[in-house]
Amino acid sequence: MRNADRRNASDRDNGVRGHNQLASIQSAKRIVRRVGVQAVPTVFGIIALNFLLLKLMPGDAADAIAGMSGSATVETMEALRRSLGLDQSTITQLIAYVTNVATFNLGVSSNYGAPVISVIMERLPNTLLLMLSAFSLALLFGIVIGWAMAVFANRWPDRLLTTGVLLLYSAPGFWVGLMAIVLFSAHLGWLPSGGSETIGVPLTGLAKLRDRAVHLVLPAAALATFFVAIYARLTRASMLEVLRQDFMRAAAAKGLHPIVLQFRHALRNALIPVTTVAGLHLANLLSGAIVVETVFNWPGLGRLAMNSLIARDFNVLLGILFLSSIIVIVTNIAIDLIVMWLDPRIEA
Amino acid sequence: MNMHTPLPQRPFPVLEVLDLQVAFPGSVAVKGITFAIEEGKTMALVGESGCGKSLTAFSILRLLPPTASISGGQVVFDGLDLATVSGRKLREIRGKGISMILQEPMTSLNPVLTIGAQVAEVIRRHERLSRSKTRQRVLELLDLVGIPDPQRRYDQFPHNFSGGMRQRVMIAMAVACNPRLLIADEPTTALDVTIQAQVMELLNRLRKQLSMAMLLITHDLGAVAQWADRVAVMYAGRIVEQASVDDFFAAPKHPYSRGLLGSSVGDDAHYTRGRLTEIQGSIVSAAGEAGCAFAPRCPQAVPTCRTAPPELRTFNRDVVRTGWSIACSQVSV
Amino acid sequence: MTDMVANSPTTPVVAPTPVTTSRSKRWSLPAYMRDPFLWVGVAILLSAFVLAAFAGVIYPGDPLDMAGPPLIWPGEDMSYPLGTDALGRDLAAGIVHGARVSLMVGVCAAMLGLLIGTTVGALAGYFGGVVDNVLVRLTELFQTIPTLLLVIVILAIGNPSVPLIVFAIGIASWPMIARLTRSQFMSLREADFVMAARGLGYGTPRIILREILPNALPTIVVATSVLVANGILAEAGLSFLNLGDPNQVSWGSLIGNGRTMLRTEWYLTALPGLAIVLTVLSINIIGDRLTDILNPRSGAR
Numbered sequence: 001m002r003n004a005d006r007r008n009a010s011d012r013d014n015g016v017r018g019h020n021q022l023a024s025i026q027s028a029k030r031i032v033r034r035v036g037v038q039a040v041p042t043v044f045g046i047i048a049l050n051f052l053l054l055k056l057m058p059g060d061a062a063d064a065i066a067g068m069s070g071s072a073t074v075e076t077m078e079a080l081r082r083s084l085g086l087d088q089s090t091i092t093q094l095i096a097y098v099t100n101v102a103t104f105n106l107g108v109s110s111n112y113g114a115p116v117i118s119v120i121m122e123r124l125p126n127t128l129l130l131m132l133s134a135f136s137l138a139l140l141f142g143i144v145i146g147w148a149m150a151v152f153a154n155r156w157p158d159r160l161l162t163t164g165v166l167l168l169y170s171a172p173g174f175w176v177g178l179m180a181i182v183l184f185s186a187h188l189g190w191l192p193s194g195g196s197e198t199i200g201v202p203l204t205g206l207a208k209l210r211d212r213a214v215h216l217v218l219p220a221a222a223l224a225t226f227f228v229a230i231y232a233r234l235t236r237a238s239m240l241e242v243l244r245q246d247f248m249r250a251a252a253a254k255g256l257h258p259i260v261l262q263f264r265h266a267l268r269n270a271l272i273p274v275t276t277v278a279g280l281h282l283a284n285l286l287s288g289a290i291v292v293e294t295v296f297n298w299p300g301l302g303r304l305a306m307n308s309l310i311a312r313d314f315n316v317l318l319g320i321l322f323l324s325s326i327i328v329i330v331t332n333i334a335i336d337l338i339v340m341w342l343d344p345r346i347e348a
Numbered sequence: 349m350n351m352h353t354p355l356p357q358r359p360f361p362v363l364e365v366l367d368l369q370v371a372f373p374g375s376v377a378v379k380g381i382t383f384a385i386e387e388g389k390t391m392a393l394v395g396e397s398g399c400g401k402s403l404t405a406f407s408i409l410r411l412l413p414p415t416a417s418i419s420g421g422q423v424v425f426d427g428l429d430l431a432t433v434s435g436r437k438l439r440e441i442r443g444k445g446i447s448m449i450l451q452e453p454m455t456s457l458n459p460v461l462t463i464g465a466q467v468a469e470v471i472r473r474h475e476r477l478s479r480s481k482t483r484q485r486v487l488e489l490l491d492l493v494g495i496p497d498p499q500r501r502y503d504q505f506p507h508n509f510s511g512g513m514r515q516r517v518m519i520a521m522a523v524a525c526n527p528r529l530l531i532a533d534e535p536t537t538a539l540d541v542t543i544q545a546q547v548m549e550l551l552n553r554l555r556k557q558l559s560m561a562m563l564l565i566t567h568d569l570g571a572v573a574q575w576a577d578r579v580a581v582m583y584a585g586r587i588v589e590q591a592s593v594d595d596f597f598a599a600p601k602h603p604y605s606r607g608l609l610g611s612s613v614g615d616d617a618h619y620t621r622g623r624l625t626e627i628q629g630s631i632v633s634a635a636g637e638a639g640c641a642f643a644p645r646c647p648q649a650v651p652t653c654r655t656a657p658p659e660l661r662t663f664n665r666d667v668v669r670t671g672w673s674i675a676c677s678q679v680s681v
Numbered sequence: 682m683t684d685m686v687a688n689s690p691t692t693p694v695v696a697p698t699p700v701t702t703s704r705s706k707r708w709s710l711p712a713y714m715r716d717p718f719l720w721v722g723v724a725i726l727l728s729a730f731v732l733a734a735f736a737g738v739i740y741p742g743d744p745l746d747m748a749g750p751p752l753i754w755p756g757e758d759m760s761y762p763l764g765t766d767a768l769g770r771d772l773a774a775g776i777v778h779g780a781r782v783s784l785m786v787g788v789c790a791a792m793l794g795l796l797i798g799t800t801v802g803a804l805a806g807y808f809g810g811v812v813d814n815v816l817v818r819l820t821e822l823f824q825t826i827p828t829l830l831l832v833i834v835i836l837a838i839g840n841p842s843v844p845l846i847v848f849a850i851g852i853a854s855w856p857m858i859a860r861l862t863r864s865q866f867m868s869l870r871e872a873d874f875v876m877a878a879r880g881l882g883y884g885t886p887r888i889i890l891r892e893i894l895p896n897a898l899p900t901i902v903v904a905t906s907v908l909v910a911n912g913i914l915a916e917a918g919l920s921f922l923n924l925g926d927p928n929q930v931s932w933g934s935l936i937g938n939g940r941t942m943l944r945t946e947w948y949l950t951a952l953p954g955l956a957i958v959l960t961v962l963s964i965n966i967i968g969d970r971l972t973d974i975l976n977p978r979s980g981a982r
Contacts, residue, residue, distance in 0.1 A: 038821070045822040056838045166969070170910070170961035172917050175936060175954035178943060182951075186944040246455040249411050253450075254470040254521065255442035268460050280824070287829035291918045295940075305830065306922065309837050317837055321830050328825045344505045345459055 034336060039329050046325045047101045050318045051094050057314045101322060107315035111308060116319040120301065124323070126196055127300035131282075131289050133220040138227035139278065145228065146235025146274075147267065153240060161232070169229035173288050177222030177295040184218060191218050194297035219296040223288050227281060234277055238270040245269075272343045279335035282328045362387050362529050362561045363408070363446070368421035368431075370403050370412065377403050379585040380421060382660070385529065385578075390555065390562040392572040392593070394608075395582035401565045402451075404582075405533045407431070408563075409442050425529070444474040447522040451534040453514035457506040463517050464490075464502030467524060474525045489520040493550060512543035516550065523554055530555070533565045548575055569608065573597055581605050584641035587660065590673040601674050603646045640676070648678045722966035729960045733780035740774035744930050748774065755948055766949050767942060775935050776956050782920075782931035783957070786847055787913035793851025794908050795858055799901060802862025803889055807870055817863075820856045828853040829918065836924050843926050850915045854908055861904050865897035872896075899975040906968030910961045917957050932957050 088096075100106070106116035145161055152158045185193035192198070196215050203211050242248065243266055251265045293302030301320055308316040340346050361384035370378035378400040385391045393401045406412050408423050408430060423430040426445060430438060442448075447470075450456045458466060467486045471477060477485065483502070490498035493516040506514060515535065522530055532551060536544035552575055555562050564576055572579050573593060580590040581604065589602040600606050639654035640646070646653065660675040732739065748761070748771040755764040755772070763773040805816035823831075832849040839845050869875065870893065878892045919925050920933030932953040939949025 041818055042821055042825055045818065046826065049822070049826075053834055053838065058838070166962060166965055167958070170965055171958045172914050172921075172933075172954065174918060174921055175950070175957065178936070178940065178950050179947075179954070182943060182947045186947070246450055246452050247458045249406075250448075250450050250456040250518065250521075251458065251469075252411055253409060253442055253448040255439040255444060255473050256469070257439065264461075265458055269458065272460075283825060283827045286827040290827075290829050290833075291922065294922060305833055309833055309924075312837070314837065317834055321826065321834055324827050324830055325825045328827070332825075343460060345507050 030340065031333075031337065034333060039333065042329060043326070044098070046322060047098050048094070050101065050322055051097050053321075054097070054314065054318055055090075106319040106322065109308075109313055109316045111311040111313035111316065116315050119316060120304070120319055120323055123300050123304050126298060127286075127289055127293070127302065128327070129196075129216070130219055130223065130293065130298060130300060131285055133216055134223035134227070134289070135278075135282070135285055137220055138224040139231055139274075141224070142228045142231025143235045143267075143271065143274065146232040147239055147262075147270075149232065149236040150239030150243065150270075151262070153236075165229045165232045168225045169233075171225060173222050173226050174291045174295045176225050177218065177292055180218050180222055181295075191215075193218075196299055219292050219298055222295070223285070223292045226288065227285065230281060231274060231278070234274050235270060238273045239266060242266050242270045268342075272339065275335060275339050275342060279332040282331050283324075286324050286328065361385055362425070363563070364422075364424040365404070365408070366422040366424065368404065368407060368423060369419045370400070370407050370416055371419040372416050376419065377416070377585055378407070381580075381582070381585075381587045383580050383587065383590060385561050385563055387528070388555070388559050388561055389577040390552075390564055390575055392564045392566060392576035392579045393582060394566055394569065394572055394579060396567060399582040400585040401582050402533055405448070405531050405563065405565050408531060409446060409448060410438060411448070440474075443470045443522075443527070444525040445527055446529045446531065447525070447527040448531040448533065449515070449518045449522045449535050452538050453511045453518060454538065456518055457514055459506055462503050462505055463509065467517065467521050470521050470524050485524070486520075489524055490517070492523075492554070493517070493520045494546075495520075511539055512547065515539060515543075515547055519547075519550065519554065523558060523560070526558055527560060529561045529563065531563045531565070534567070535564075536568070536571070537566075544571075551575075581608070586641065586657070586675060587673070588642065588675045590660075592672075595672055601672075602676050603648050603678070604642050648676075650678065653677060716970065718966055719970045722963035722970075725959050725963040726967065729780055729784060729956075729963075732777050733784050736778045736781055740771070740777050742774075744774040744778040745770060745928075752942070752946055754946070755952070763952055764946075764948055766939060766946075772935070772949065772952060775930050776932065776953055779930045779932045779935055779953065780956070780960075782843065782926075782929050783913055783916055783933070784960070786843065786850065786916040786931070787909050789847045790850035790854065790912040790915070791905055791908040793847060794854040794912075795901070795905055797851065798855035798858025799862045799894075801855065802859040803866050803894065803897075805859070806863040806866025807885075807889055807893070809867070813863075816859075820859045820863075823853070824856040826853075828915065832915075832919060833924065836919075841924055841926055843929060846916060846919060846925060850912055850919075854911060854915070858901065858904055858908065861900060862897060865900055866893055869893045869896055903968055903971045903975060906964055906971065910964045910968070913957065913961055913964075 104117055106120075108114070109116050109119050112119050145165065149158045149161045149165075152161075181193045184191045192215050197203075197208075197211050198215075248261065248265060251261055256265075289300065290302035290305060292298070293300045294306060297303070301324070305317060305320050307313075308320070364384040366382050367380045368378060368382070369376060369380050381400075381404060383391065383393075393404060395401045403412065403416065407416075407418050410418070410430065412418070418431045421431065425441065428437065428441075430441065433441075457463065461469075464483070464486055467489060468482050471482050471485055487498045487502065490501060495501055495513060495516055501509075506517075509517065519535075530551075535551065536547050539547060548571060551562070554560065564571070566572060576593050578591070579593050579596050580587050581602065582588070583604050589596070589600065589605045591600075596605070597609070600609055639652075639656055640649075640658050643649045643653040658675045658677045660673050662673045747769040749758075749765050749769050751765055751767050751769040753761050753765045755762065757764070761771050761773065763771075763776065765771055766775075801816050801820065805813045805820075828850075831853050832846075835849040835852070836845065866889075875888060875892055878888050883892070916925070916931060917933035917936070920931045921937040923934070923937055925931055925934055935953035936950045939946070939953070942949050
């Protein structure tokens with residue numbers, strides 16, 4: 001890796017260090033620009049959209065509160081509305097809404113009687129765990145499979161893997177999860193069929209970790225299947241493109257071993273487009289997580305969303321919508337940074 | 349093709365290509381060529397686009413495109429046949445015994461590694477030097493090929509370099525381990541005219557300094573005249589003429605060679621003096637020719653030319669590598 | 682440097698092309714037509730459409746009606762070839778009727794997404810500048826919001842019905858087409874034929890619709906296949922979650938219904954799922970072959 005040469009700190013002189021300082025400043029500028037110009041308007045857009053959806057919801061906050069308390073007269077409703085600011089103009093309400101949301105004050109859940117933010121935060125880590133595990137699985141297997149497909153391009157291993165990948169791409173994640181439960185849980189008994197941990201048995205330390213991991217396997221795998229296909233196809237195309245390049249032949253002419261050629265030269269370049277695109281699918285990953293959570297009774301945002309839908313708990317629904325979008329934006333920025341690190345050609 | 353018997357009292361050539369054939373599925377692109385390169389000398393392989401010269405160059409180190417393969421012949425280096433030697437042995441020779449520079453400097457370097465790392469890579473592959481010694485060596489090489497401020501440039505990436513500079517980096521990589529033979533595949537075709545001369549001069553200087561032989565693939569006859577010792581002309585996958593550069597430019601014998609020299613712009617050319625002499629017709633797919641591939645365009649062709657490919661006959665010496673070889677039935681010496 | 686050979690002006694220099702793969706550009710039986718996968722895919726897709734179209738003829742009546750004894754396994758009783766569920770409903774009838782909703786929602790949602798996406802993308806790509814900036818922000822907005830969540834929220838506002846689901850999925854899926862169309866238009870608007878059209882005095886709408894769009898169409902058509910496939914998958918997910926129209930049967934709802942019997946009568950979830958997989962697979966195969974036809978690249982099959 002190029003970092004091998006960076007470790008020679010003793011060999012470097014000031015000129016070289018100065019150059020790297022300049023590069024860091026440029027990276028920082030780029031991050032600021034990315035966040036300021038792209039992320040912030042998007043966030044405001046989402047908040048505005050949320051507001052619009054809130055207004056479209058049948059009933060309003062006053063109805064919800066009144067509903068909770070059982071009954072209300074016309075006068076109490078009016079007083080309630082005035083106190084909630086619902087009699088103000090739409091613009092004023094919008095500004096109030098934006099300020100609230102921007103400070104993460106997402107209202108109160110009519111179903112749980114608690115602040116939306118805390119209701120969501122209880123379950124958010126579980127969904128994040130599921131999402132990120134599936135993402136890592138998908139990337140890992142996708143890249144390995146795609147790499148294998150490219151190395152054997154157009155020969156029978158490639159054709160076989162292509163068919164397999166196409167199958168993965170065509171199966172709904174939740175159905176794969178269900179079939180996995182039938183096979184691994186009902187018939188083979190290897191893995192649990194639901195939940196994120198065994199309840200009723202207090203576990204600590206390594207045993208607890210193992211228990212959580214065992215419960216995570218099937219849901220993460222089910223969620224990952226669709227995306228394995230995407231990343232495999234992408235890696236294959238990217239590798240084929242890279243393997244055609246002149247610098248591969250130049251590197252081979254140096255007498256390098258094929259393994260070195262594959263990893264240090266080919267994959268290093270091929271992974272750049274893959275990482276760039278990986279971020280685009282995070283929103284889909286979250287969507288898939290919602291369905292998979294239902295299949296496996298996973299205590300995350302998905303189940304919360306379904307419950308809130310049934311209970312007409314709009315504040316929670318919109319809160320989930322908002323926070324998921326924030327998660328997507330933040331992870332996208334993180335991925336951007338990784339791509340910037342991988343590809344030295346990207347400069348501010 | 350003519351088989352030759354090596355005479356023991358002559359110095360052995362660095363590289364001998366014997367009846368080399370390169371094929372794609374469905375066609376043969378290089379149809380059996382034979383030549384040899386002497387120690388420390390430059391052999392130029394010329395021909396127009398598509399004649400198979402680059403394929404010949406690639407096949408020496410077995411760097412052919414995936415669908416092509418060596419279908420016959422030998423490539424003898426250091427007593428080994430590179431066409432059939434094991435992959436492991438071949439990789440030891442690549443970069444150390446024989447190295448190569450490619451045509452397109454803009455795409456011949458890995459974009460995500462620093463150029464210092466890329467030059468160091470070939471040194472680390474073949475020699476056991478400490479980290480700091482390797483870096484030292486790389487800096488020396490960068491200086492040798494004329495890259496200013498090597499300390500700073502070491503940690504930069506290919507996109508920070510111009511085409512000419514990148515080609516110099518390629519040359520540094522190629523000479524890093526003192527190879528005995530350097531294969532240069534059209535090293536200056538993709539460069540600006542002003543840089544071309546500089547790069548060729550650099551190559552020549554290094555060649556003399558390091559006592560390297562060079563195989564120069566080119567379509568630039570001017571460069572051949574200036575830098576090469578021997579020249580082999582290829583047409584449609586075969587060598588049609590092979591001679592020392594002095595002999596060749598004084599009086600080429602093969603009708604194709606004569607056409608080439610006649611059609612290049614000389615010092616006294618002026619548009620009022622008349623058209624460039626053309627070679628009529630165009631290069632055809634080399635696949636189906638029964639006779640001499642050049643016959644359809646040859647001013648001296650006779651009916652027999654179309655029925656059998658002409659033998660490569662050698663004059664002046666009885667050894668292909670130093671004599672004058674011509675593949676034409678109509679030529680006599 | 683001039684090439685060595687100056688040919689006579691009338692004959693072009695043709696480098697000998699090595700005759701390699703069987704992929705020829707002549708139109709006599711091109712390689713893709715000899716591909717068995719493609720024909721299998723087409724066959725499956727056609728059967729799905731035929732079944733959906735003639736559902737009422739093949740299995741008349743409401744598939745949600747009880748048809749026979751409950752929990753019969755497929756193959757046990759040939760009058761219920763795919764078995765029955767816990768309420769005695771014929772699974773085969775369910776699958777045949779379910780094809781209707783699943784296919785229709787998938788196709789219609791794709792069409793809606795296509796319409797919105799191409800409009801947004803074309804306008805953004807052609808006009809550039811402020812219009813482009815605004816539309817790109819809009820596209821990014823919809824791409825950041827997780828599809829299913831948006832659909833759930835929309836369904837919370839209204840009542841679940843097939844048109845609403847089509848609308849919801851279409852709204853959530855247009856960004857991809859928009860990006861594609863935008864990049865196509867951005868590169869095509871610099872083309873010579875566009876300049877020529879402007880020189881002839883053609884108005885903007887005509888240039889967009891009659892000049893550029895037909896050229897961008899191949900890429901868009903291929904992307905549409907992905908859109909349809911994803912639409913079917915999205916609908917399946919929605920009806921699995923009981924967010925679909927309660928009066929309609931779809932493959933997703935069948936899976937959802939069979940979930941309670943998962944451990945024992947797992948065929949109730951397996952078979953409708955298989956129907957989804959086969960249909961979406963055939964769409965993907967066709968889409969892949971279309972990509973090969975429209976963008977032939979060496980070794981990128």
